[in-house]
Amino acid sequence: MFQHSSANSAEGNLIYAPKTTCYSRVLTADGYLNVHIKDIPNKYRRYAKDLGNTLINTRWRWILLTLTLGNGLAWLAFAFGWMCLAMYSGDNGKTDGQPDVCIVGTRHFTGYLLLSIETLTTIGFGEIYPADCLHSWWILALEAMAGVAIEGALVTAVYVKMSRPIKRVNGLLSKKGVVCMRDGRFCLVFRIYDQTGRYWTKSKIKAFMISGKNKRRSSSSPTTCSRSEEVFRMQKLQLEPCELLAGPVDIVHVITSRSPLWTLAASDFLLEGFEIVLTVNGDSATTGQPSEAKKSYTSRDIQWGCRFVPCVEFDENAGSYVVDFNRFNSTRMYATPLCSPAQLRHLISEIDRNDTYGRSSSAGTSFDK
Incomplete structure (x- = not known):
C-alpha cells in the first residue's frame, strides 16, 4: 500500500497511496493507521501461519x-x-x-x-x-x-x-496545535501531559509532516475525486529537547529555513492539505514497560496566532504545584504576523537594507557639504 522511495532521491521521502475520498488522514486522530490493504495473495494462509500476531492485532x-x-x-x-x-x-x-x-x-x-x-x-x-x-x-x-x-x-x-507498547492517546497530547511567535521566531507548539507515568523514562518525541498532491485522477470529471492516486511527502520536524514529562510540557518546533513550514502563511493552513503526526515513546517509571502513542493533526487542527493558556500554578497552602487539566487544551490569541516566516524575513531584510542605504546617503551628503 505504501511505497517509500530512497532517502537520497530528489523528491525526498515519498509515499504513494490511492486516494478514495477528497481528503483523508493517513493516520486517524488517535494515531491508528488509516490504510486498507486489499488483494493480498494467500491472505488467510498468512493469517493462519502467524496466528499469534493475528490474535494480538485483532479486536x-x-x-x-x-x-x-x-x-x-x-x-x-x-x-x-x-x-x-x-x-x-x-x-x-x-x-x-x-x-x-x-x-x-x-x-x-x-x-x-x-x-x-x-x-x-x-x-x-x-x-x-x-x-x-x-x-x-x-x-x-x-x-x-x-x-x-x-x-x-x-x-x-x-x-x-x-x-503491548501501543496505547491510546486520550489526554496525553493536546487536541490542537498552535503557531505563535517565541523570542522573535515562528514556532509550532503542541502540549503533552503524561498523567500515568507511562513515558517518563527514556522519553522520545518525534514529529513528521505529511503533505501531498494529486498525481493521477482516474475519473473523467474534474470535480470527482473518488479514485485518484496521491503522492505523499513525509518530512521530519526538528523538535527542541523535551526529556522530563512530569508535568504539562510544550513540544516546540522552531520554524527555520530548513523547516517544511517555512513558506506557509496563515491562509495556507486553511487551504493546504497536510498532516502532522506526533509519536511519543518511553518506558513506565513504575513497571519499566515500554509504550508508544501516536496522534495526528491536520492543517485545520492548528491555530495560527494563538498560545496555550498556562495550566500550572503553585499552591502556597499545599506547598506544591497544581495542574488544572481544564485549561490543558485552552488557547488565547497572541499577536502574530499572518505572513509566512520566509516572507517576514524577506520583509525585514528589505527594511534593514533601506535603512542602511538611507543612513549611507545621509552621511555622504553631510560629508560633501
Whole structure:
C-alpha cells in the first residue's frame, strides 16, 4: 500500500497511496493507521501461519469469540470422545458397581459433556469420573494437554494485547496545535501531559509532516475525486529537547529555513492539505514497560496566532504545584504576523537594507557639504 522511495532521491521521502475520498488522514486522530490493504495473495494462509500476531492485532470482540469457540468446540469434541468410549466399552448395558465400567455416574451425553468440562478446566471430578480403564486414561491425558494449550495460548494473547507498547492517546497530547511567535521566531507548539507515568523514562518525541498532491485522477470529471492516486511527502520536524514529562510540557518546533513550514502563511493552513503526526515513546517509571502513542493533526487542527493558556500554578497552602487539566487544551490569541516566516524575513531584510542605504546617503551628503 505504501511505497517509500530512497532517502537520497530528489523528491525526498515519498509515499504513494490511492486516494478514495477528497481528503483523508493517513493516520486517524488517535494515531491508528488509516490504510486498507486489499488483494493480498494467500491472505488467510498468512493469517493462519502467524496466528499469534493475528490474535494480538485483532479486536477484543474477536478474541473473546475465539476464546468461547475454542473452549466450546473442545468440550464438545471430548464429550463425543467420552461417549464413544462408553459405547465401545459397553457401559450402556452395565451398572456402576461392575468392575469393567469405564465411566462412572452417567449414561447420557449431558453427563459426558460435564465430564469433558471438568477435565478441560481441571476443576476436579464429582459423581461422574473415569474408572480404571486403559482407554479412559488416554482421553484424560489428551484433554488435559489440550486444556493447557488452549488456555495458555489465549491467556498469553490477552496479556500481550493488554501490555503491548501501543496505547491510546486520550489526554496525553493536546487536541490542537498552535503557531505563535517565541523570542522573535515562528514556532509550532503542541502540549503533552503524561498523567500515568507511562513515558517518563527514556522519553522520545518525534514529529513528521505529511503533505501531498494529486498525481493521477482516474475519473473523467474534474470535480470527482473518488479514485485518484496521491503522492505523499513525509518530512521530519526538528523538535527542541523535551526529556522530563512530569508535568504539562510544550513540544516546540522552531520554524527555520530548513523547516517544511517555512513558506506557509496563515491562509495556507486553511487551504493546504497536510498532516502532522506526533509519536511519543518511553518506558513506565513504575513497571519499566515500554509504550508508544501516536496522534495526528491536520492543517485545520492548528491555530495560527494563538498560545496555550498556562495550566500550572503553585499552591502556597499545599506547598506544591497544581495542574488544572481544564485549561490543558485552552488557547488565547497572541499577536502574530499572518505572513509566512520566509516572507517576514524577506520583509525585514528589505527594511534593514533601506535603512542602511538611507543612513549611507545621509552621511555622504553631510560629508560633501
